[in-house]
Each structure stands twice: as structure tokens, then as C-alpha cells.
Amino acid sequence: MLEPAIHEAVRKELVAAIGGSKVLWMKSDLLPYTKDTYRIRFEDEYKYFPDFVVLPESTSEVQSVVKIASSKKIPLIPKGGGSNRTGMLVPVYGGIVVDTIRMNRVIEVDVANLHVTVQTGITLKELEDRLAEHRLWLTQEQGSLRVATVGGSISTSGFSRRNNKYGTIADRVMSLEVVLADGSILRTGPKVLYTSTGYRLHQLFIGSEGTLGVITEATLRVEPIPEAREVVLSFYSDFWTAMAAAQRLMASGIGYSGAEAYEASDMDELGAPKGLKALLYVILDGTKGEVEAQADSVKKFVAGTGGILGAHDVAMSFLTRYVEQWCGARALTGFEDVITCYVPMEHMREFYDKLWNDIGPRHGIEPLSGEKFSLDAGRYKMAGGRYWLPKGEQAWEKYQKVLREIAGLATRLGGSVQSCHGIGIQHRDNLDLEYSEVALETMRRIKDTFDPQNIMNPGKKLPARK
Ligand SMILES: Cc1cc2nc3c(=O)[nH]c(=O)nc-3n(C[C@H](O)[C@H](O)[C@H](O)COP(=O)(O)OP(=O)(O)OC[C@H]3O[C@@H](n4cnc5c(N)ncnc54)[C@H](O)[C@@H]3O)c2cc1C
Structure with missing residues (x-):
């Protein structure tokens, strides 16, 4: 936190620049800005407070705030919806959170x-x-x-x-x-x-x-907006059969918008025959004629890969469920975490085998029921799984070891530590497993060029220089 005299001077400058209603500094107002959906170390909860939160409405207001911060070397943390999963918003060095909530035109x-x-x-x-x-x-x-x-x-x-x-x-x-x-x-x-x-x-x-x-x-x-949208939902005996089907789909030349295979826990609800454990859904869109033709091809493909088709209405409601549900509360509980690694297809089985049969049991982490395996069967072929965070006294250290081991595994297999949730503070110190020191230093130099005083979200994304 800033020294009281500097804090007061900055407060006055911010209020003069953008107006008192757009500047927060009372501790109770700052509380929601101490963390995001990342599970911070328990003993660090509510430890990192920003000095101020500002709520600008225009580029020129952002500019005024940045000029004040720059003149006094105060950290700045831009904020959107706060839904990131890797601690990108944790104000580890205090500073000014620039909440963009009112910049929504x-x-x-x-x-x-x-x-x-x-x-x-x-x-x-x-x-x-x-x-x-x-x-x-x-x-x-x-x-x-x-x-x-x-x-x-x-x-x-x-x-x-x-x-x-x-x-x-x-x-x-x-x-x-x-x-x-x-x-x-x-x-x-x-x-x-x-x-x-x-x-x-x-x-x-x-x-x-x-x-x-x-x-x-x-x-x-x-x-x-496409004229028609459709989802083809199909069930498979287990994840590996669904994954093999997804692999064939990717190589089939059938045009589709997105697809995912995963092991599911709600197969009964979705109308799957007893004993089947995994599903593959394929999303289609385009003109009515195109979608009909694609749906036909996908259905034939499902039959040819040993899958069983789900009902059309279930498939369509499935499409909206994913984006209509906001499971932020679940993310905020801090009891679970999610892996979103990229792993080359030929190593996917080895990745999951080591993850759930070696790393998991050794550190006492368990997958969430029905969320052990998943594969984005689109362009990016992202692998994923959810797990309960380790409990107990040594939980934090254990958690760090688990993260590093998973990162080591994914990169050793030719993959990437994170496909979509970024680095934040969670994975920052594991980037050496994915990038050479030359690559990391090149990134640091880019950062230096844009931000020579290191005031833009410091302590995130890149490991510190040795
Ligand atoms: C339940 C759940 C489901 C999710 N599903 C997905 C998913 O399907 N796909 C996916 O990619 N992610 C997903 N996420 C992760 C998260 O929603 C994404 O990372 C999202 O893109 C973050 O957006 P945000 O506005 O919440 O950013 P924030 O969390 O507010 O910020 C994220 C980062 O962006 C920076 N930032 C924000 N705004 C600006 C700005 N204007 N200028 C400069 N920097 C800025 C922040 O400084 C921070 O470093 C999910 C998260 C949860 C909790």
C-alpha cells in the first residue's frame, strides 16, 4: 500500500482528473478487488489490497489515470469481468485497478x-x-x-x-x-x-x-448470423472410443463449427443407454441446406464409429446449456481447478495416464466425477480435466508441485502448459519448462519497451529475471 501522504495526494489527483464518483479507496469497496477466481494461498487471502479502484468511462479518463500512475510509478491493473482463473488480477504490489465495467459502449x-x-x-x-x-x-x-x-x-x-x-x-x-x-x-x-x-x-x-x-x-x-444451427449429440462406451471418433471426425473433411468429446457424469439425464460413459457433440451452422447435409454426414459418421445418436431436443438444449449457465459461483468456491493443456494427439493417452494414475495419486488430487477427460475436437485440440484441489496443511506446496509436474508432463510431450486460461501468477514460474531463456528474455524485452517502469500488472505473466 502507498504511504498515507502519497495515498492522499494521489486520491486528490484521481478525483480531480475523473471525478469522485469514479474513484474507490475505502477498504470495504476494495475488498472484491483482492482476488479473482484463482484460489490464492489461504494465508494470503485478503492480504493484497489495491490502493484505489477507478471506474473510467472514456479513453481520455483512462489516459489521465495512467499519467498519474506513471508519474509516481504506481502499478496499474486493468480489469474486465474478473473471471480469469489464474490470478491475473491479484494486486500483489497494490496500485490502481482500472475497472472497465463502465466502458461498455x-x-x-x-x-x-x-x-x-x-x-x-x-x-x-x-x-x-x-x-x-x-x-x-x-x-x-x-x-x-x-x-x-x-x-x-x-x-x-x-x-x-x-x-x-x-x-x-x-x-x-x-x-x-x-x-x-x-x-x-x-x-x-x-x-x-x-x-x-x-x-x-x-x-x-x-x-x-x-x-x-x-x-x-x-x-x-x-x-x-447463420440461417440454421444444429447439434449432433452422440454417446460412446468410454472416452477413448469417443476420442478416436473425434480424431476421425477432425480428419474427415466434414465442415463443422465446433466439437468436443468428454467423459460425462450426466449420461442418464442426456438419455444415453446404460453403461455408456462418454459423449461427442458436433455443432453445425450455415444455410439450412448446408446444415442438413452436414448433419447427415455427421450422423453417418457416428454410426460408422460405434456411436449412438442422442435425441434432437436434448442435443439442442445442450447447445444453450453451456453458455446460458454461468458457473462463476462454482469457480469462486476455490475447491477445484481445471487443466487446459495442449497435448499432441498421439500423446493424449500417455498424458492422461500419467496425470490420473501417477501425478494425481502421488499428490492426493482427484478428478471431479465426469470431468476427468476432455478433448476439444476443433482446430486447437485442447485437452482438459477438472480436479479437486489438495487439502490439508501442506496444500499450497502440494498444489505448486502438482502444477509444475503437469506443466512438465505437457511440455515434455510436446505440448503447452495452458491452452486458454493464461498464466497470471498460477503458471508464471513454470514457463521455463515451455520456453528457452532466450525466448523468455525476448518477451521481457518487449515488456520493457512498452512498460519501462514495470507498472502494468507487475508480477504476472512472465517469470522474473534470474
Ligand atoms: C466458469 C468459467 C468458465 C470459463 N469458460 C471459459 C471459456 O470457455 N473460454 C475461455 O477462454 N475462458 C474461460 N474462462 C476463463 C475466463 O472467463 C476468461 O479468461 C476470460 O476471457 C476473462 O475475461 P474477463 O473479462 O473476466 O477478464 P478479467 O478476469 O477481468 O482479466 C483477465 C486479464 O485481462 C486483463 N484485462 C482485462 N481487461 C483488459 C483491458 N481492457 N486492457 C488490458 N488488459 C485487460 C487483466 O489485467 C487480466 O490480466 C472461464 C472461467 C470461468 C470461471
């Missing part, structure tokens, strides 16, 4: 050129609702879509389950407006999707976790 919908420009505090759901008025959509279907913001999704390189056809937010960003750490305003390039001029500066901000600047505006590519 749609600035321009360009129907002819298929793009939208927004302030980045708008949630993905609000944006989809606004785009629907123009028969357009963003396609970024995250499970956290009701809470996650455009800025948060860009800054975590958010995963969308429709990635097979549309990619993710990383493929949607055309241009960004960013308030840099010295208060200058960067426009990363023209509002075009394809150009061969300049360096692709906007790419640097995708997955940057608030460490390079505050993204205030984003221009994103959008798509026409």
Missing part, C-alpha cells in the same frame, strides 16, 4: 465491412445482443460469455468452442486502441483484417494479461 457497427468497434469493458454477451440487432455475431462462444469482457477475452486469448469454423477472439481482432504505460495512445493499425504493412502490433496484446497497456477500444471482425 458499442462505438460503430460497420455492416458493409463486417466489423464492430467497441469499448472493451462490454461483456461478450452484451455485444452479441447488440450485434444481433444487425443480424451479425462475434462467434466468441466462451463458457464465461455472460461475464467476460471483450478486453478480458483479448487479454487472455480466450477460447471459443466454435473455433473449428471461426477461430477464437485472436482471429477476430483487426485493430486496437491502447493507452500505453506512459499515457500515450496507440492505435495498432487500420481497421482491416488483412494487411502486409507494419508489424502486427495488435497481436502483441492478445494474451498480454494487462502487462503491456490498457486496451480501451477494439475493432473486431464479425459474421452474419
Whole structure:
């Protein structure tokens, strides 16, 4: 926390710059900003308070705040919906949280050129609702879509389950407006999707976790809302059979929007015949004719891979369940964690075998029922599983060991520590397993260029220099 005299001086400056109603400093107001959905070490709960929270409404207000912070080397933590899972928002060095909640305007919908420009505090759901008025959509279907913001999704390189056809937010960003750490305003390039001029500066901000600047505006590519949508749900005896089917689907050439195979605990509810343990769902969209033809192909494919088709109405409600439920409360309990590694397909079985038959039992971690295995069968082939966090006195140390072992396993098999939940503080010190020191140092130098005083979300994303 800042010294009382400096704190008071900064408070006055912030209030003069953006108005008293947009600055919080009472401890009770700061409490919700001490953590996010990451389970912080128990003894550190409520230890890290920010000095201030600001609620700007415009780029120029963000700029004023950043200039004040920069002049006094005060850390700045940009915040979206607060739904990240890796401690990206924990104010480990105090400072000013820039909560973008009031920066939720749609600035321009360009129907002819298929793009939208927004302030980045708008949630993905609000944006989809606004785009629907123009028969357009963003396609970024995250499970956290009701809470996650455009800025948060860009800054975590958010995963969308429709990635097979549309990619993710990383493929949607055309241009960004960013308030840099010295208060200058960067426009990363023209509002075009394809150009061969300049360096692709906007790419640097995708997955940057608030460490390079505050993204205030984003221009994103959008798509026409498809005429028809469909889901084909099928059941398999176990995850490995479903996974083999998913692998064949990926190589089949059938056009689909997204697909996932996983071991499920609610198979009865979904109408699966007794004894079957895993499912594969395939999402389709396009014109009515296209979707009918694709659905036909997928159904034939299911029959040919030993699957049993689920009922159509169950399949369709399944489609909405994923995004209509916000399970934030569950994430906030801090009893469980989720793995979202990338592991090459040929090593998937070995990965899960070591995870659940070696690492898990050795450290006393157990998978959540029905969430032991999953595979995104789209472009990204992300593997995942949920587990209960270890309990007991040594829980924290155990947890760190588990994380490092899982990271070691995924990287040894040629994969990546995290597919979609970013690094934050959770995985920061395991990045040496994935990147060489030269690569890490190159990243640190990029950070130095954008933020020489290291005030942008310090202590996150990159391991410290040795
Ligand atoms: C139940 C549940 C389901 C989830 N499902 C998915 C899923 O399907 N796909 C997926 O990818 N993730 C998922 N997540 C994780 C999380 O929702 C995403 O990481 C999300 O993109 C974070 O967005 P946010 O607005 O909540 O960001 P926050 O948590 O507020 O911030 C995340 C990071 O972005 C930075 N940031 C935020 N806004 C800005 C800005 N304007 N400028 C600069 N930096 C900024 C912050 O500093 C921080 O480092 C899920 C989480 C939960 C709890």
C-alpha cells in the first residue's frame, strides 16, 4: 500500500482528473478487488489490497489515470469481468485497478465491412445482443460469455468452442486502441483484417494479461448470423472410443463449427443407454441446406464409429446449456481447478495416464466425477480435466508441485502448459519448462519497451529475471 501522504495526494489527483464518483479507496469497496477466481494461498487471502479502484468511462479518463500512475510509478491493473482463473488480477504490489465495467459502449457497427468497434469493458454477451440487432455475431462462444469482457477475452486469448469454423477472439481482432504505460495512445493499425504493412502490433496484446497497456477500444471482425444451427449429440462406451471418433471426425473433411468429446457424469439425464460413459457433440451452422447435409454426414459418421445418436431436443438444449449457465459461483468456491493443456494427439493417452494414475495419486488430487477427460475436437485440440484441489496443511506446496509436474508432463510431450486460461501468477514460474531463456528474455524485452517502469500488472505473466 502507498504511504498515507502519497495515498492522499494521489486520491486528490484521481478525483480531480475523473471525478469522485469514479474513484474507490475505502477498504470495504476494495475488498472484491483482492482476488479473482484463482484460489490464492489461504494465508494470503485478503492480504493484497489495491490502493484505489477507478471506474473510467472514456479513453481520455483512462489516459489521465495512467499519467498519474506513471508519474509516481504506481502499478496499474486493468480489469474486465474478473473471471480469469489464474490470478491475473491479484494486486500483489497494490496500485490502481482500472475497472472497465463502465466502458461498455458499442462505438460503430460497420455492416458493409463486417466489423464492430467497441469499448472493451462490454461483456461478450452484451455485444452479441447488440450485434444481433444487425443480424451479425462475434462467434466468441466462451463458457464465461455472460461475464467476460471483450478486453478480458483479448487479454487472455480466450477460447471459443466454435473455433473449428471461426477461430477464437485472436482471429477476430483487426485493430486496437491502447493507452500505453506512459499515457500515450496507440492505435495498432487500420481497421482491416488483412494487411502486409507494419508489424502486427495488435497481436502483441492478445494474451498480454494487462502487462503491456490498457486496451480501451477494439475493432473486431464479425459474421452474419447463420440461417440454421444444429447439434449432433452422440454417446460412446468410454472416452477413448469417443476420442478416436473425434480424431476421425477432425480428419474427415466434414465442415463443422465446433466439437468436443468428454467423459460425462450426466449420461442418464442426456438419455444415453446404460453403461455408456462418454459423449461427442458436433455443432453445425450455415444455410439450412448446408446444415442438413452436414448433419447427415455427421450422423453417418457416428454410426460408422460405434456411436449412438442422442435425441434432437436434448442435443439442442445442450447447445444453450453451456453458455446460458454461468458457473462463476462454482469457480469462486476455490475447491477445484481445471487443466487446459495442449497435448499432441498421439500423446493424449500417455498424458492422461500419467496425470490420473501417477501425478494425481502421488499428490492426493482427484478428478471431479465426469470431468476427468476432455478433448476439444476443433482446430486447437485442447485437452482438459477438472480436479479437486489438495487439502490439508501442506496444500499450497502440494498444489505448486502438482502444477509444475503437469506443466512438465505437457511440455515434455510436446505440448503447452495452458491452452486458454493464461498464466497470471498460477503458471508464471513454470514457463521455463515451455520456453528457452532466450525466448523468455525476448518477451521481457518487449515488456520493457512498452512498460519501462514495470507498472502494468507487475508480477504476472512472465517469470522474473534470474
Ligand atoms: C466458469 C468459467 C468458465 C470459463 N469458460 C471459459 C471459456 O470457455 N473460454 C475461455 O477462454 N475462458 C474461460 N474462462 C476463463 C475466463 O472467463 C476468461 O479468461 C476470460 O476471457 C476473462 O475475461 P474477463 O473479462 O473476466 O477478464 P478479467 O478476469 O477481468 O482479466 C483477465 C486479464 O485481462 C486483463 N484485462 C482485462 N481487461 C483488459 C483491458 N481492457 N486492457 C488490458 N488488459 C485487460 C487483466 O489485467 C487480466 O490480466 C472461464 C472461467 C470461468 C470461471
